[in-house]
Amino acid sequence: IEDKLPNLSVATIYNTLKMLVDNGLVIELPNNDGGIRYDYFGVSHYHAICENCGKIIDIFDDDYPELVKHVQQTTRE
Template identity: 55%
Template sequence: MENDIYQKSLNLLRENKVRITPQRQIILKYLIDHDNHPSVETIYKALEDEFSNLSVATIYNNLELFEKLGIIIQIPNQDGGVRYDFFGTPHFHAICENCGKIVDIFYPKYKEIDQELKNITKISLILCHLLVGLKCMVYVTNVKNNSNKNLIDFIHEIFIFNLKIVLVYSFFQLTMF
C-alpha cells in the first residue's frame, strides 16, 4: 500500500514536470513512512546519515514544493515552528495544548463536514489546516483509538461551532480592509 502511495506521489511530481531527484525521493519516502509530523530538523536528523549531501535548505525547498502540489500540509506548532504531514488521506489533527503532540484523526464523516463547510461559506476549504486543539492527552488518546465515539461527535460539534466563529471573524476582518 505504501509503495502505491509513493508511486502516486511520484506520478504527481512527474505530471507537474518536477524532476525526480534522489533528495526528493528520500524526503517523500520519509514523510509517507512516518506519521510523527516532523519538523525540518527532525527530517534532517533522520536522513543525514543515509544521505550525506542532504542539506536543511534542500529539505525546506522540497517541502515547499510538496505542499504547493498538495502532497503534504503544514501544521503550525505551538512554538511558532511548523510541522509537516503527508496528506494521502484527508484527516483532521488533534493537538494537545499541553505538550504539543499531534495525532491524526481519520474521521468517517470528513466528507460530510467538508460539504457542510462549503455550504456555510460558499467557498472550498482545505480542512486539513483546521485543527482541533485539546488540553488533555487523555482525550487525544481516546480519539486516536476511536474508543469513544461520543467524544468524536462532541469534537465535531465544537469544531463546527468554532469554525463558524472563526469564519465570521475572518470575514469581518476581510471586509474591514
C-alpha cells in the same frame, strides 16, 4: 541524516516540503512556538493537538469529506 546524506542541504529539504504542500500531499501544522510541523495528507483526516505537550495525533472519520464540503458551501454564502 548528515552521515547518510552528507550532500543534502537544508534548502533542498524545505523546497521539497513546499512542493509537497503545494501539491496537497503534505499539510503544514503550525505549533505554539512558531515552528511548523508537516503531515502526510494522502487520506483526509482531523488532527488533535495536546495542549500540554503539543503532540499531534491523527483522527480518521468517514464523514470528513462531507464536513469539508459543508464548510466550503457555508463560507461561500
